[in-house]
Amino acid sequence: MKVGVSPDTFPPRSHEAKRISVVDAAASVFCREGYAGANIDLIAAEAGVSRQTVYNHHGDKEKLFMAIVRDLTERCNAGIFATIATFPDQPADLEADLVAFAVRMNRNCICNRDGRFLRKLIQAEGERYPELFAEWREQGPGRTWSALAARFARLAYAGHLSIDDPDVAARQFLALVNAELQTTFMLGGIPTEEEVLRSATNGVRTFLAAFGRKKAAAARQAALAHA
C-alpha cells in the first residue's frame, strides 16, 4: 500500500516505530492477562506511549486484538516456511540432520516469542473469534503440514525412509520431537536448549526406528500384515 517515490520515508519514522511498540506490548499483555483482563492503560504504559496514541493507531480494543493476531499469524507462518526450507533433502547423516532440523523448528517457530504468544491466544480466544482463527488454521497447520509431508515424501522417494502416508508421518514427526516439551508448553514456559535437544534426539531416534529404511521396513510391513 505504501507507494511513494522515496519508500519507507514518507510515513514519519517514529510513527511506525510507536505502532510496532504498541503491537509488541499488546501481544504481551493480551497473552498474559487474556482478552478481558488486558487493560489499554497497561498496554500503553508497557509500550511507552500514551493511551490516546493506542486509540489513534488501532481505534478499538477489538480491532487492536485482531491486528495482533494477524500480525503474529503472518510472522509465524513466514518463520515456519523459512525453516521448512532448511529441511535436509540430501542428508549426510540422516539422524543428525533431522535432529538439527527439529531443533531449528522448535527454536525458530514454536518456542520463540511469536510462536508462544500465538499459541496461547489461539487456545484462549480461538472459540470467540472463529473466522479470525479459521484463517490461521488454513494458512498455518494445514499448509505447514502439507509442506513438511512433501519433504518427507521426497526423502522416502530418495530411499532414505520407508513411509506409507507422508501426512501422517509429518504429524507424527512433530509430535515425537515435541513429546517431552508438552508440560512446559502447557504452562507457558520456555524449555531450555538442552531440553529441546533431548526431546528432538529421542523423538528422531524413535521416528527413524519406525520409518528408517534398514530393517524397520520389514517390521513395519509385518505389523501392517498382522493388523
Place this chain on the structure above:
Amino acid sequence: MKVGVSPDTFPPRSHEAKRISVVDAAASVFCREGYAGANIDLIAAEAGVSRQTVYNHHGDKEKLFMAIVRDLTERCNAGIFATIATFPDQPADLEADLVAFAVRMNRNCICNRDGRFLRKLIQAEGERYPELFAEWREQGPGRTWSALAARFARLAYAGHLSIDDPDVAARQFLALVNAELQTTFMLGGIPTEEEVLRSATNGVRTFLAAFGRKKAAAARQAALAHA
C-alpha cells in the same frame, strides 16, 4: 468437617446439589470467558441460583476459581489412574489392545469435559497461580507418566516390546496417539470418535514399528549404534 451419625444426610440435600451446580457452571464460564472475563452473575444464572448463593458457598471469585481447579484436578487424576488400570498387561492382540487403551485414555481423560476444561484453565491461568498448578503438575503428568512408564516396562520385560527408556516411551506413546488431534485440541474442539480412533491407530502402528519386538529391535539397535 461434616461429622455426623448418618453420613451424607446431615447437610440438606439440595444444599450440596446447588454447590455442585455452581461448580459445574463456574468451570464452564471460567473456561469460556477466562478468569477476568468470567462474571459471577453469569455463573449464578447458568447454575440456576442467585448471585448471593454463589457468594454464600464460595465466598470469593478467587476462592471459587481455586475450588474449581482443585475439583477438576482431582477428578481428572482419578480418571487417568482408573484408565491406566485398564492397561493391557497381558495382551492377546498387542496392536488392537493398545489402540483400545489409547482410545479409552482419550475418551475418558483428555477429551471429556473435565479434561478439556482443566487443560484450558492451566494454559490460560497457569502462570498466574503457580502454586495451584504446581500441585497439578506433580500429581498429574508426573505421577501419570511414571505409572504409564511402569506398565510399558512390564510389557517390555514380558517380551512384548523392546524399550530402552520406559519414561521416554510412555511420553512418546501419548504424543503419537494424539498426534492428529492437536489442531482440534488447540481450538478447544472435541474430536469425533472416528478421529480419535484413526489417530490412535496410526499412532500405535508407528509406536509398534519403533518399539515392537519382531524385527524393529534390530533396526533400533542399528540406529543407536549408528548415532
Place this chain on the structure above:
DNA sequence: ACAAATTTAGACAGGCTTGTCCAATTCGTC
C-alpha cells in the same frame, strides 16, 4: 404445622475500564 436455616431478588456503594474530548507540548521537516 412449626421453627430454623437457606435462598432469593433487588438495591447499593466502590472501584475499575473503555472510549472520547481537549489544550498544551513535542517532534519531524522544510
Place this chain on the structure above:
DNA sequence: GACGAATTGGACAAGCCTGTCTAAATTTGT
C-alpha cells in the same frame, strides 16, 4: 526558526463488575 502533524496528560461520562446488605419467600427437618 517556523510550520504542521503527531503525541501527551488529564479530565470526563458511561457502563460494568464485585461484594455487601436487607427483607421477603422458600425449603428443611421434626
